[in-house]
Amino acid sequence: xxxxxxxxxxxxxxxxxxxxxxxxxxxxxxxxxxxxxxxxxxxxxxxxxxxxxxxxxxxxxxxxxxxxxxxxxxxxxxxxxxxxxxxxxxxxxxxxxxxxxxxxxxxxxxxxxxxxxxxxxxxxxxxxxxxxxxxxxxxxxxxxxxxxxxxxxxxxxxxxxxxxxxxxxxxxxxxxxxxxxxxxxxxxxxxxxxxxxxxxxxxxxxxxxxxxxxxxxxxxxxxxxxxxxxxxxxxxxxxxxxxxxxxxxxxxxxxxxxxxxxxxxxxxxxxxxxxxxxxxxxxxxxxxxxxxxxxxxxxxxxxxxxxxxxxxxxxxxxxxxxxxxxxxxxxxxxxxxxxxxxxxxxxxxxxxxxxxxxxxxxxxxxxxxxxxxxxxxxxxxxxxxxxxxxxxxxxxxxxxxxxxxxxxxxxxxxxxxxxxxxxxxxxxxxxxxxxxxxxxxxxxxxxxxxxxxxxxxxxxxxxxxxxxxxxxxxxxxxxxxxxxxxxxxxxxxxxxxxxxxxxxxxxxxxxxxxxxxxxxxxxxxxxxxxxxxxxxxxxxxxxxxxxxxxxxxxxxxxxxxxxxxxxxxxxxxxxxxxxxxxxxxxxxxxxxxxxxxxxxxx
Amino acid sequence: xxxxxxxxxxxxxxxxxxxxxxxxxxxxxxxxxxxxxxxxxxxxxxxxxxxxxxxxxxxxxxxxxxxxxxxxxxxxxxxxxxxxxxxxxxxxxxxxxxxxxxxxxxxxxxxxxxxxxxxxxxxxxxxxxxxxxxxxxxxxxxxxxxxxxxxxxxxxxxxxxxxxxxxxxxxxx
Numbered sequence: 001x002x003x004x005x006x007x008x009x010x011x012x013x014x015x016x017x018x019x020x021x022x023x024x025x026x027x028x029x030x031x032x033x034x035x036x037x038x039x040x041x042x043x044x045x046x047x048x049x050x051x052x053x054x055x056x057x058x059x060x061x062x063x064x065x066x067x068x069x070x071x072x073x074x075x076x077x078x079x080x081x082x083x084x085x086x087x088x089x090x091x092x093x094x095x096x097x098x099x100x101x102x103x104x105x106x107x108x109x110x111x112x113x114x115x116x117x118x119x120x121x122x123x124x125x126x127x128x129x130x131x132x133x134x135x136x137x138x139x140x141x142x143x144x145x146x147x148x149x150x151x152x153x154x155x156x157x158x159x160x161x162x163x164x165x166x167x168x169x170x171x172x173x174x175x176x177x178x179x180x181x182x183x184x185x186x187x188x189x190x191x192x193x194x195x196x197x198x199x200x201x202x203x204x205x206x207x208x209x210x211x212x213x214x215x216x217x218x219x220x221x222x223x224x225x226x227x228x229x230x231x232x233x234x235x236x237x238x239x240x241x242x243x244x245x246x247x248x249x250x251x252x253x254x255x256x257x258x259x260x261x262x263x264x265x266x267x268x269x270x271x272x273x274x275x276x277x278x279x280x281x282x283x284x285x286x287x288x289x290x291x292x293x294x295x296x297x298x299x300x301x302x303x304x305x306x307x308x309x310x311x312x313x314x315x316x317x318x319x320x321x322x323x324x325x326x327x328x329x330x331x332x333x334x335x336x337x338x339x340x341x342x343x344x345x346x347x348x349x350x351x352x353x354x355x356x357x358x359x360x361x362x363x364x365x366x367x368x369x370x371x372x373x374x375x376x377x378x379x380x381x382x383x384x385x386x387x388x389x390x391x392x393x394x395x396x397x398x399x400x401x402x403x404x405x406x407x408x409x410x411x412x413x414x415x416x417x418x419x420x421x422x423x424x425x426x427x428x429x430x431x432x433x434x435x436x437x438x439x440x441x442x443x444x445x446x447x448x449x450x451x452x453x454x455x456x457x458x459x460x461x462x463x464x465x466x467x468x469x470x471x472x473x474x475x476x477x478x479x480x481x482x483x484x485x486x487x488x489x490x491x492x493x494x495x496x497x498x499x500x501x502x503x504x505x506x507x508x509x510x511x512x513x514x515x516x517x518x519x520x521x522x523x524x525x526x527x528x529x530x531x532x533x534x535x536x537x538x539x540x541x542x543x544x545x546x547x548x549x550x551x552x553x554x555x556x557x558x559x560x561x562x563x564x565x566x567x568x569x570x571x572x573x574x575x576x577x578x579x580x581x582x583x584x585x586x587x588x589x590x591x592x593x594x595x596x597x598x599x600x601x602x
Numbered sequence: 603x604x605x606x607x608x609x610x611x612x613x614x615x616x617x618x619x620x621x622x623x624x625x626x627x628x629x630x631x632x633x634x635x636x637x638x639x640x641x642x643x644x645x646x647x648x649x650x651x652x653x654x655x656x657x658x659x660x661x662x663x664x665x666x667x668x669x670x671x672x673x674x675x676x677x678x679x680x681x682x683x684x685x686x687x688x689x690x691x692x693x694x695x696x697x698x699x700x701x702x703x704x705x706x707x708x709x710x711x712x713x714x715x716x717x718x719x720x721x722x723x724x725x726x727x728x729x730x731x732x733x734x735x736x737x738x739x740x741x742x743x744x745x746x747x748x749x750x751x752x753x754x755x756x757x758x759x760x761x762x763x764x765x766x767x768x769x770x771x772x773x774x775x
Contacts, residue, residue: 161643
């Protein structure tokens with residue numbers, strides 16, 4: 001593993017919100033080398049620094065906002081990964097990734113990450129301008145949307161080029177699926193990251209950096225990143241996926257997934273949405289698209305900024321992406337394009353995870369349809385499929401936590417337990433985290449990854465070993481996972497050798513990824529997850545066949561699911577109950593987890 | 603004579619690859635803040651506006667540089683403004699901002715460490731920012747009739763007009 005002393009060390013800001021203590025700490029080289037950065041390193045810190053069984057919303061809970069070795073250096077290396085204990089599940093790891101410009105800006109300020117701990121006695125925001133780091137009063141920002149907060153902070157600091165991560169009213173009010181937003185439409189949304197900030201009294205983190213990035217071998221870095229840049233520029237036109245992202249962004253794929261019969265519709269009862277021709281395909285491009293936007297350095301520009309040009313939401317600037325629109329649009333049976341994209345923006349403004357929010361709304365709609373929730377239970381809201389006005393009324397209640405909104409704000413699992421009357425069977429979640437945009441009956445691979453994913457269902461986790469290894473690497477490096485699929489991973493090894501001074505080869509790719517994923521699995525077991533019991537899908541997936549679309553008649557049979565899961569357990573070095581084998585943990589240098597695993601298996 | 607930088611604001615995605623390329627070429631560092639071109643984000647969207655020197659033919663920055671200092675000069679052969687950093691008052695720690703104030707596009711920025719103003723020399727006729735621009739918002743225009751002075755305006759003004767162009771309406775929310 002080379003000579004650690006010669007290698008670059010990380011500078012991490014440790015912020016104690018309770019005591020207003022701000023320190024710069026260095027992390028052990030061994031951890032950085034073995035866990036790279038972002039998601040991997042966050043998992044290692046979470047294991048080491050937090051106590052078993054800690055409540056994710058108490059002062060002792062910590063959050064790690066980490067860049068990776070390539071953040072701010074390479075085109076598209078714009079991402080950060082936020083790692084924490086998930087308030088949505090209460091007993092698993094939570095992580096959330098966001099791109100745009102915030103991560104590189106932190107690097108240019110001279111830091112590789114931030115550790116947040118404690119709880120501020122009053123609302124604050126963290127201001128970082130190069131060497132100046134301070135907690136500032138956020139009393140006047142409390143209650144404002146993520147958009148307003150971003151704007152107000154820039155005005156207050158008299159520099160429009162500050163990059164601001166902020167929570168909205170949802171995070172302040174501890175809605176379990178609150179997000180953290182930046183650049184208006186970008187968010188680290190999943191797993192309740194915004195809820196953690198809300199519990200700590202942290203409204204925002206504003207960063208401005210004006211320094212050069214320190215690297216181990218600067219000429220080498222410049223050469224290697226230049227090669228990647230050339231490749232990415234050529235991918236704009238020469239790679240089919242790259243070309244599609246340049247031209248259409250990712251929300252165009254709604255139609256493709258619908259055609260395959262696996263797009264969410266009516267709370268995962270169907271995998272086909274009959275209103276797709278109104279909201280899918282080129283409809284957005286033709287009617288609302290205005291211009292493309294990119295993350296830092298990326299030549300693709302897959303974010304499609306637009307404006308609602310007609311209907312009741314006309315004049316609203318929007319920037320839809322696949323997941324949020326899938327769950328809100330087809331998921332809630334909304335066939336009006338303007339409503340779908342505006343609702344997705346509304347979630348960003350209020351600081352809500354649009355994916356979870358769409359899922360919960362679909363759940364409540366089905367409860368209303370089946371008479372489980374009465375008009376009275378819903379405080380008079382006629383929550384019919386596709387009723388946009390009713391949806392907005394309901395969402396306002398969720399953000400304010402009033403009446404039915406207070407119940408739904410706890411997430412679909414807890415809400416269904418509170419509502420009862422058989423609604424538990426309509427709650428589409430794993431481990432307490434809401435399903436995203438695919439219907440497992442129509443796409444078994446998606447179903448498998450929903451169940452085995454360590455942070456709860458997401459299609460980012462990957463369904464095959466190779467996919468999972470690629471994604472965990474992307475989140476740890478930290479680079480865009482689209483870009484990861486467009487280039488040869490060897491290029492990242494060249495970049496790591498030059499940026500960090502590591503003696504690293506591509507042969508380590510699978511080993512490092514497996515180490516990170518096994519550690520996350522061990523962490524979940526430590527915190528109370530029983531894999532065999534918790535790596536499961538809701539009953540509907542196994543028993544209720546889809547009735548429309550290409551996959552009409554399909555379920556994900558329980559036996560097939562169990563066989564798929566068992567195959568995956570074996571491939572990942574786990575026993576038949578999903579617990580990592582001791583010899584496997586030893587092999588991957590995870591000896592420190594062995595006492596926990598041994599205790600669990602006894 | 604060299605050409606001039608031409609900008610299609612509607613095509614800019616705000617990735618700042620131009621900034622990175624400029625800093626690498628001029629400073630040999632991964633240091634976007636030290637670039638001669640800057641992309642700023644403004645308003646709803648937000649909209650991304652590249653701010654760069656447009657090589658005004660009357661170069662008001664040169665005229666504004668104090669007579670006794672003459673750190674700036676116009677090179678008639680290439681058509682670009684050159685800076686002699688040693689002569690610049692800012693090099694001596696003074697906070698002179700005359701070139702910045704004279705620039706109609708507020709395109710003069712200061713080096714984050716040295717403090718001296720940064721001037722674009724079009725990389726001698728092969729601007730690296732243009733090569734790095736994926737969405738082709740930046741181009742290098744060699745037409746001698748192309749006077750890019752109309753691009754050389756306050757970024758907020760450009761953003762206001764751009765919003766009307768891309769969103770197709772003045773009232774946006």
